[in-house]
Amino acid sequence: MTRIQSTLKAMVTILFCAPLCTPVQAELVGEVDTAFRWLGRDDRVVIEAYDDPKVRGITCYVSRARTGGVKGTVGLAEDRAEASIACRQVTEMLHFTEKLPRQEDVFTERMSILFKRLHIVRVVDSKRNTLIYLTYSDKLIDGNPQNSVTAVPVAHATPIPIK
Template identity: 70%
Template sequence: MMMLMGFGLFGANAQAQKVGSVDTAFILIGPDHKIVVEAYDDPKVKGVTCYVSRAKTGGIKGGLGLAEDKAEASIACRQVGPISFEKPIKQQEEVFNQSLSILFKKLRIVRMVDAERNTLVYLTYSDKLIDGSPQNSVTAVPVDRAIPIPLK
């Protein structure tokens, strides 16, 4: 498992599990540019895992952790076991953020509750604007109506 540079990820001590990666460009010195896929378990919703794919910059700067990764990411969250809640959750809550550069750009995941449809909605975006609008991706996990989502 890989710890993500001390930034919050589904809680203070959560870890990402690397699922895999593909090289997208050969770099002579340093690691290649890649697309990485990582899995994150939502700590407040047991039975839900989010899979995030994102670009990872290679080269010398990328190898040293000094490169700025692209602001694009994709997300797919799925039910991977019985869904349960230890306590009520907020209507909307940031459950993950990860620095993509040494300057202020972050990848964020926000969980929203669609109470009418008893569905958890996860949105990923970067706080760096691209052409006036942040890149984003959304996914939803329906919860069986026999298990109402408890809200704070």
């Protein structure tokens, strides 16, 4: 098999398997309009909340630009690759549903119809008993180095369970 054939096979596999994944849904917390569009929705910045599925009591808030217009309204526009993240402990006690890997892609969400995704990665800093969350976007061919990071310290009385 040639390199082009194997690349095409990988792309087709990704396209057909991606809908089978059960991504964590974002909860829209708020939005502000940034540019008026005559047709379709306005361009805007949205604030979405993501609850960490393995660490109950931590919510990540992500703000990012959403493209409006006709393409944006029907889901065909490619959103900008810029996002900001802030994760916080939102309950009195944290509960770990299972042991955590040292690094894990916790959330992913589509930013364009095919090849661009927003990622939120959790990294465990066991030395400081802290959970670090990083957001960035990627494309199938090339990524974007723009990123944002936040950290949630965990009380030393509650060690983070590591795989």
